Amino acid sequence: MDAQRKNLLLExxxxxxxxxxxxxxxxxxxSPVDPKECTEAFCADKMRFHQWLQYIxxxxxxxxxxxxxxxxxxxxxxxxxxxxxxxxxxxKALPLVSLLSQFDALVSSQPESQGTDYSLSFTEFQNxxxxxxxxxxxxxxxxEWFHITIERTAEGVTKGFAEDHTEVDLHDIHSQIQANPExxxxxxxxxxxxxx
Numbered sequence: 001m002d003a004q005r006k007n008l009l010l011e012x013x014x015x016x017x018x019x020x021x022x023x024x025x026x027x028x029x030x031s032p033v034d035p036k037e038c039t040e041a042f043c044a045d046k047m048r049f050h051q052w053l054q055y056i057x058x059x060x061x062x063x064x065x066x067x068x069x070x071x072x073x074x075x076x077x078x079x080x081x082x083x084x085x086x087x088x089x090x091x092k093a094l095p096l097v098s099l100l101s102q103f104d105a106l107v108s109s110q111p112e113s114q115g116t117d118y119s120l121s122f123t124e125f126q127n128x129x130x131x132x133x134x135x136x137x138x139x140x141x142x143x144e145w146f147h148i149t150i151e152r153t154a155e156g157v158t159k160g161f162a163e164d165h166t167e168v169d170l171h172d173i174h175s176q177i178q179a180n181p182e183x184x185x186x187x188x189x190x191x192x193x194x195x196x
Contacts, residue, residue: 001068009065009106016099017058023092025050042079049083053100061103073108073182077101081176082147089166105179120188125174128191129158137190145183146173 020026033046035056043052057076064070077100084093120128128138129150139150148160148168160168177183 001065001070005106006065006068009070009103010062012099012103012106013058013061013065016053016096016103019096019099020050020054023096025093025096026054027051031055049079070107073180074104075180075183077104078145078176078180101176101179104176108179108181119178119184120174120191122171122174124191125177125187126158126170128187129170138187141187141190142173146176148173 017026031047031051031054033043033051033055035043038044038046040046042049043056047055053076061070077097080093080097080100084090084097130152142148142150142160146160146168147163149163150158150160152158158170160170160173162168177187
């Protein structure tokens with residue numbers, strides 16, 4: 001990892017820490033839980049998401065940057081969206097969601113992740129969403145990844161809705177997917193099966 005990329009990632013992590021502090025999602029106390037006791041992803045069975053960010057994600061991510069052992073993709077921004085911007089909106093946490101999504105994009109912009117040829121334009125994404133039957137593969141993916149339901153209005157407009165029935169911005173969903181190579185690849189392959 002070159003020095004510029006390393007500095008960008010560390011600066012992004014510092015911004016995330018600063019934002020956690022500014023919205024009072026930060027504790028001066030040591031972790032109340034031994035991470036080894038966690039049995040669920042994001043340690044959801046033992047702590048709240050912002051605690052996981054402070055006690056597990058930030059130290060681990062910084063170590064991965066310093067030792068050049070970052071994974072090829074990150075989905076912490078997707079998890080943050082689920083936590084703070086779908087089922088119920090936590091307004092003060094929305095800048096944090098944005099910072100975490102930016103971190104995902106930085107991780108996914110590794111040189112080996114570029115030029116995958118799995119990019120899908122927003123128009124192609126919309127066209128692939130037109131099949132809204134319950135077993136449609138792409139709406140099912142979006143339900144799994146983002147907990148949203150895809151519906152078509154009487155006018156034929158495709159819209160996404162969170163579990164609390166609030167409308168979500170499909171441009172944001174598309175951007176999140178395009179920033180994550182693994183999700184991008186899966187979406188592209190399924191879309192090509194539909195659009196051929």
